[in-house]
Structures are given as C-alpha cells and as structure tokens.
Amino acid sequence: MADGLELDAMEIRRARPADKPAIRDVARRSLQASYSLGPQAITSAIEEWYGEGRLDDTLGDDEHVLLVADEDGQVVGFSESTLAGEGIGTLLWLHVDPAYRGREIGAGLLGETRDSLRGLGADRVHGRVLADNADGNAFYRAQGFQKAGEESVEIAGRNYVENRYVEAHPSGREPIEADGSTAFIDHDATERGSVDAFHLVYTDEDGDDLYGYYCANCGTLANAMDAMGRIECDNCGNVRKATRWDAAYL
16 A cells, blocks of 8 residues: 555545554444443453554554544544455454444445555455444445354453454355365355354365365364264364264164
C-alpha cells in the first residue's frame, strides 16, 4: 500500500503511534454498538487488545497490519490483521465508529487489508467476528465471504462463539496447503458433523479427485471416511455418524 487510499474525503493508511488513543476510542464505541457485551467485558477487552504495550507490539510487528480510516485527521475506523499461516492472512478485527457507518468505510478497510496481506505473501484471507454481531456477520457475507467454522474466544473470563469466514472462490473451492501440495476445500459440499460440518477436499480445483475432509470446527485436514461412512476429527472430536451398520458391531 502506498501512503494511503483516498475514499471520498477519507484516507485509509497505516496506523501511527499517535493514533493509539483514537483506536481505543473507536474500538470501545464499536463494541458497545455491535456486541452484547457488558461494560466490564468491553473495558477488559480494550485493555487486553488495545493497551499501550499491545498496540506498540502490533505496530512494530512486520506480520501485523493495522490500518486506520482517517477523515480530516480524525480516526473513524480501523482494521487489524495478521499472517496466520502459510499463505493465510486473518482479519482479526474491523471496527467503524457507529456515527460513520453506512459510508462504505468497512469495505474500503477490507479492500486495503486484503492488498496489504497479499503484499506480505497471503494468497487468501480469513475473517473473524463474534457470532452475536449480526451486522458484522452480514458484512462478511455481503463482501463475498463464506462461513467456514466456529471457535471459542475468551473475553473477561467468559467464552463467546466466534465465526470464521473465508473468501469465496468462483468454483466454490478454496485452495489450501496439504502435505506440501495444494488441495481444494469445497465449501458447498459438506457432510454433517456432531459439532460442525465436514467439507469435502479435492486434489484438483475441478473436484475430480477426492483428497479427504476438512473439519470446519477446528480447521483440521485429512479426516478419512471409513467403510461405514463414519468421519471423526482426531483434533476436536467432531464426528459424522456411520450411515451403514455392520454385523460385526452389533
């Protein structure tokens, strides 16, 4: 990214140390407007995620991207993202001041975040948002992302469900590294699991050669189906029940 992207009167640019108080202020107002979190939980979250030391670490980390939307010198939104693995960039948070929503600021931040992560080597972007943020989940879907799983996040000693989204591909299949080569997760082809879905994984984008299964609950690859049609994730215990009975098990 160059010095910044102009979006009407808005500039999207890299965050600077002087932006830290404004980032905390935007995060607080955004959390209050979008999440069913109590005041103590919000205060704890701000201290943990956007305290002075944490923001200093983020600004100094080459694999972290912190962008702000600046209108006439006032920060009205920001995004925080990072490289999460081989070829994967994760958008951790995207906050827009409630008074400035409805002006495509979120979409502008998302676009610049994608470009910045790709500049760091990411070839696909994942996003995360708490399940109870209806607007945030709708935003990801409107931007062409698909829900790919759920995880638990702790805020002020309490666990909350966090949805994970992945960029949709024209074929409906997301490329992912598997045993040193590229495989393709089909987010449109699933098997129901006890916790979350199992997505079919192919060795080719056309979907001619089945590789295995992808557990949407924890992101584990190579779950095989046995002869009885049973799939079990060794990592989190997500399981697809057998579809056929064998006399040996009766």
